[in-house]
Amino acid sequence: MDEIKKKPGYAALIVLAVLAAATVVICTGIGPTGIPFFGLSGNNTTSLILFDIRLPRVIAAMLVGAGLAAAGVVMQALFRNSMADPYLLGTSSGGALGASLAIVFLGGMFRSILAFVGCLAASFIVYGIAQKGGRVKVEQLLLTGIAVSMFFSAILSALMYAAGQDLHQILFWLMGGFWNISWDDVKLGIIILPASLALLLFSRELNIFSMGEDDAIHLGVNVERLKIILLAASSLITGIAVAIAGCIGFVGLITPHIMRLVVGPDHRFLIPASMLAGGILLALSDTVARTVGNEVPVGVVTAFLGAPFFIWLLKRRFST
Amino acid sequence: MIELSGVDVHYGAKKVLDAISFEAKNGVFVGIIGPNGSGKTTLLKAISRVITPTGGIVRLDGQLLSAISSRELAQSIAVVAQDTGPGFDFTVSDVVMMGRYPHLSRFGKEHEEDYAICQNAMALTGITHLSDRSIHEISSGELQRVIIARALAQQPRHLLLDEATSHLDISHQVEILLTIKKLSEEIAVIGVFHDLNLASYFCDEIIVIKAGKIAATGSPVEVMTPAMLRSIFDLDAAVSIHPITGKPFVVPLPGSQVIPGNNLKVHVISGGGTGVEIIRALPRMGCRVTAGVLAMNDTDYAAAMKLGITCITEPPFSPITESSRVGLTAQIAAADVVVLTATPVGKGNLDNIRILAEATKTPVLFLSDDGRATLPDYTEGKATAFLNQMMTSQRLAVLPLNQLLDRCKSKEEKQP
Numbered sequence: 001m002d003e004i005k006k007k008p009g010y011a012a013l014i015v016l017a018v019l020a021a022a023t024v025v026i027c028t029g030i031g032p033t034g035i036p037f038f039g040l041s042g043n044n045t046t047s048l049i050l051f052d053i054r055l056p057r058v059i060a061a062m063l064v065g066a067g068l069a070a071a072g073v074v075m076q077a078l079f080r081n082s083m084a085d086p087y088l089l090g091t092s093s094g095g096a097l098g099a100s101l102a103i104v105f106l107g108g109m110f111r112s113i114l115a116f117v118g119c120l121a122a123s124f125i126v127y128g129i130a131q132k133g134g135r136v137k138v139e140q141l142l143l144t145g146i147a148v149s150m151f152f153s154a155i156l157s158a159l160m161y162a163a164g165q166d167l168h169q170i171l172f173w174l175m176g177g178f179w180n181i182s183w184d185d186v187k188l189g190i191i192i193l194p195a196s197l198a199l200l201l202f203s204r205e206l207n208i209f210s211m212g213e214d215d216a217i218h219l220g221v222n223v224e225r226l227k228i229i230l231l232a233a234s235s236l237i238t239g240i241a242v243a244i245a246g247c248i249g250f251v252g253l254i255t256p257h258i259m260r261l262v263v264g265p266d267h268r269f270l271i272p273a274s275m276l277a278g279g280i281l282l283a284l285s286d287t288v289a290r291t292v293g294n295e296v297p298v299g300v301v302t303a304f305l306g307a308p309f310f311i312w313l314l315k316r317r318f319s320t
Numbered sequence: 321m322i323e324l325s326g327v328d329v330h331y332g333a334k335k336v337l338d339a340i341s342f343e344a345k346n347g348v349f350v351g352i353i354g355p356n357g358s359g360k361t362t363l364l365k366a367i368s369r370v371i372t373p374t375g376g377i378v379r380l381d382g383q384l385l386s387a388i389s390s391r392e393l394a395q396s397i398a399v400v401a402q403d404t405g406p407g408f409d410f411t412v413s414d415v416v417m418m419g420r421y422p423h424l425s426r427f428g429k430e431h432e433e434d435y436a437i438c439q440n441a442m443a444l445t446g447i448t449h450l451s452d453r454s455i456h457e458i459s460s461g462e463l464q465r466v467i468i469a470r471a472l473a474q475q476p477r478h479l480l481l482d483e484a485t486s487h488l489d490i491s492h493q494v495e496i497l498l499t500i501k502k503l504s505e506e507i508a509v510i511g512v513f514h515d516l517n518l519a520s521y522f523c524d525e526i527i528v529i530k531a532g533k534i535a536a537t538g539s540p541v542e543v544m545t546p547a548m549l550r551s552i553f554d555l556d557a558a559v560s561i562h563p564i565t566g567k568p569f570v571v572p573l574p575g576s577q578v579i580p581g582n583n584l585k586v587h588v589i590s591g592g593g594t595g596v597e598i599i600r601a602l603p604r605m606g607c608r609v610t611a612g613v614l615a616m617n618d619t620d621y622a623a624a625m626k627l628g629i630t631c632i633t634e635p636p637f638s639p640i641t642e643s644s645r646v647g648l649t650a651q652i653a654a655a656d657v658v659v660l661t662a663t664p665v666g667k668g669n670l671d672n673i674r675i676l677a678e679a680t681k682t683p684v685l686f687l688s689d690d691g692r693a694t695l696p697d698y699t700e701g702k703a704t705a706f707l708n709q710m711m712t713s714q715r716l717a718v719l720p721l722n723q724l725l726d727r728c729k730s731k732e733e734k735q736p
Contacts (some may be wrong), residue, residue: 080407201426208418210407214370218401219474220394220422265408 009269012262016276020062023280027058027287057181061286061298062279063189064178064241065251069259069278070196071234071241072252073271077206078230079138086238086252089145089231093152094122095242100159100170108169112188112243119239122148127231135224138213175297176246178286185244195237196275202230203267210265248299250306251282257313321345322367322478322508327376329362329532336362338532339376346477349504351523351540352512355553359532360512361402364480367510368399380478394422398476400484404467412458412466413451416442419473441472444499446492461487468496472503479503481511485518497522516570520544528552544568546628556604558626571626573600582606584728587655589672591663593619597721598659598687603627607728610651613644613672640671648672652679659724660716661687664696665703677706684716685724693718 031054071086079088087093098118102111130136130144160170205226209216216223241248255278256270263269282298285305289298322344329337337359344350352360365371367378369385378385380396388396398419419441420434442448445465450458455466464487471479479500485493500509501522513519519526520540528536528543530552536543541561549557555572562569586602588595588611595611596619602609612632614621624631632647634640640648648671652658658676665673676684686693686707693711697703710716719727 077408204418204421204424204426207410207414208421210410211415211418212404212407214365214399214401215404217370217390218368218394218397218399219418219470220391222390260408265410266414 009263009266009273013269013272013276016273016280020276020280023283024055024058024062027061027283028054030287030291052183056183056186057178057286057290058283060181060185060189060244061178061283063186063192064245064248065255065278065280065282066275067189067192067196067237067241067278068248068252068282069255069274070192070199070271071237072278073256073259073267073274074199074206074230074234075252076256077210077267078227079142080210080212081142082257083253084142085249086234086241087149087247087249088142089126089235090122090148090152091119091235091238091242092247093149093156094118094120094125095239096174096247097152097156097159099173099242099246100156100163103166103169103173104159104163111173112185115246116239116243119242120235122152123231123235123239136227138227172297173246174299176248176299177289177295177297178245179290179295181244188240189244192237192240195233195240196271198233199230200268200271202226203271206230206267207265246297246299248282248302250302250310251278251285254306254310254313255281257310321379321381322510323377323379323382324367325377327363327366327373327378329359329366329371330374331362336532337366337373340529340532340534341376342527342534342537344478344508344510346508347505348508348525349501349523350508350510351519351526352510352529353514353516353519353526354529354535358529360529361482362532363529364399364482364510364512368397368480369393391422394474394476396476397478397480398471398474399480400464400468400471400482402482402486404463407455409454409456411452411454412447413438413442415455415466416447416451416469416473419470422474437475438469438473441469444472445469445496459487461489461492464488465492465496477507479507479509481509483512483514486514493518516544516549520568520570521565540568544570546626558600558623559628560622560626573604582729583608585610585654585656586659586728587611587651587657588620588659588661589613589663589676590620590659590661591615591618591669594661594663594687595620595659596623598661598724599623599627599629601721601725602659602728603629605725605728610655612651613640613648613669615668637668639668645671645675648675649679652676652682655682657728658682658684659687659728660684662695664698666698670699670703673703673706677709680713680715682715684710685727686716686718687721687724688718689720691718691720 028050068086075084075086075088076082095115095118098114099111102108102114126141126144126148127136130140160167163170205221208219208221209226213223255274259270259273259277263273285301286298289296289301325341327337327340328335340363352363354360362371366373380388416438417430420430420437424430442451445468447462447465447469450462455463464484468484485496488496497518503509523540526538526540526543527534528548535552536548544559546557546559549555549570557570557572559568559570582605584607586607586609588599588609590611591614599609599611599620600623610630611620611624614631614633615636616633617636621631621633632644632651634644652675660676693707693716695703695707
């Protein structure tokens with residue numbers, strides 16, 4: 001009975017994995033410099049474009065998309081709120097503030113590092129304020145996250161107001177993008193994989209937690225430990241994603257919704273499926289961003305595609 | 321076995337539970353009753369470790385609750401909470417399988433045995449036909465049965481139920497409680513009930529909680545009394561031993577209008593059902609009511625017993641004995657007013673009227689809807705003679721029910 005029931009989940013994972021591999025190949029092949037799939041010459045320029053510019057960019061987009069989607073799944077289960085996204089703990093505003101500080105005061109040096117530090121600092125501050133005696137209520141966390149985000153945004157606005165000619169750079173960073181990706185970024189992004197797999201290990205707990213915190217306690221989940229582990233892992237993932245590509249919206253919010261429709265709510269399938277789908281979505285979006293027009297920030301593309309889709313989802317949900 | 325000793329719980333500065341101590345042994349179904357906000361749910365949360373008591377000790381099978389790991393706790397104790405959030409749209413069988421979580425290892429798969437246990441739990445709660453449905457598509461009563469099945473799948477040694485059958489229709493309610501009753505032969509079950517009759521039918525022991533303290537504890541017969549219902553629930557109710565179940569059966573009597581400070585002592589002489597209404601109405605106005613002499617097969621006697629009213633009694637079809645005559649004389653002397661109804665009088669109960677006629681100091685109110693002071697007399701006019709004697713001495717007033725009750729509202733107006 002069990003195996004038959006789970007076949008759609010396994011089938012979806014296999015299809016998604018094939019699609020992900022295809023996406024890497026196709027997205028690497030597409031670009032202003034036409035490169036034929038077959039008969040690749042030993043030409044140095046072509047090889048440079050393909051392997052040192054496009055391939056790391058596509059892989060980085062896949063990793064960031066996968067990480068944001070995994071973190072999104074976890075946040076939505078943890079907060080039992082379908083509007084939750086990876087940036088809920090103030091990570092986006094913390095990262096943006098860190099990056100902006102680097103741009104304004106350090107001329108852009110250590111931008112990624114400061115963004116990463118900003119993300120994690122925001123998470124810790126939010127958790128620190130919301131917890132009481134080592135216990136934390138998710139409602140409290142949600143509201144604290146909003147409050148801290150607003151505070152960081154205020155500082156960010158002040159910084160932007162004073163930034164002068166750096167304003168353009170900050171704005172560009174805020175919208176998120178992959179235009180300056182190297183293999184070093186990919187190496188950093190690889191950390192997303194083990195961190196996401198750690199989330200996968202807690203799939204059963206996430207399933208149970210979505211029924212409510214008291215129910216999770218009744219069923220034997222160590223909820224306080226679970227919350228800390230999951231928040232730490234998803235903050236780490238989000239921090240890395242933000243450090244690589246800035247604050248890219250909608251991928252972490254929408255991918256889990258789509259995948260829940262495809263594989264159902266079981267996190268054992270939902271997490272890997274969302275990772276694959278998130279990677280595909282972001283890699284495709286980035287390809288659109290760099291081919292349509294001249295380097296549109298990828299955040300613009302994801303929002304442009306994601307927002308209408310999300311409205312459609314909401315409509316669909318309220319009509320049933 | 322669940323043991324609590326001196327358990328306190330505070331919400332902020334407010335003390336919600338105050339020195340709660342009791343034991344729930346395996347093989348015993350313990351029911352907890354009490355008004356809203358008395359701390360019943362909090363008590364279950366303290367036992368299931370959802371909240372930590374601020375004082376006192378909870379033990380499960382002799383082990384300190386705080387020393388048990390999360391997983392071991394869920395193997396030992398299962399909870400059916402009042403309301404469960406629906407979460408994501410898992411299927412019914414997925415949710416029941418969550419009950420096996422404390423028995424599975426992190427990397428382990430569900431075994432055949434786990435599926436068999438879940439199948440059995442679903443069969444016991446009658447939800448097998450729903451197993452592939454989403455929990456978003458089923459009714460709240462069906463969801464409650466899913467959660468009960470999930471608790472059964474945990475195979476716990478202790479089961480806590482917080483109004484676990486509140487959303488169920490009457491037949492499922494009984495069916496599931498019977499299932500749990502059967503389980504309670506081997507495990508310890510503690511259930512919070514709002515339905516007092518379900519509690520008294522299914523529970524072996526009942527704990528009454530008011531304002532965070534244990535107000536009473538004992539078997540249903542010991543605990544379910546009109547006095548308890550009035551003091552704990554502020555409810556006027558009749559309690560009788562149900563002829564078929566043999567358990568206490570509570571019927572609330574609506575329209576209660578207790579008049580504060582009304583301590584009027586009323587003795588009722590009635591019989592054959594003529595006094596049922598007045599016996600029911602007087603205590604609700606705050607009067608302290610006694611009745612008799614009544615035969616134990618009399619309808620009025622049954623009414624007085626259900627309401628917990630003190631009654632002078634004689635065995636069925638027996639004349640009034642000397643001790644009852646003395647008792648009646650004393651009761652009439654102690655009463656502020658005596659209510660007499662148009663009860664049939666024969667040789668057996670003629671003494672009731674005779675003693676009343678002799679007690680010349682106590683005013684008498686005669687209940688009669690047509691304004692005439694007559695009663696079915698089977699004593700060749702003797703009873704009517706006593707009645708007329710009281711009429712002529714101006715100590716008897718003939719009143720319909722509503723006016724008679726008006727007279728009993730306060731002490732000042734006791735003179736007819």
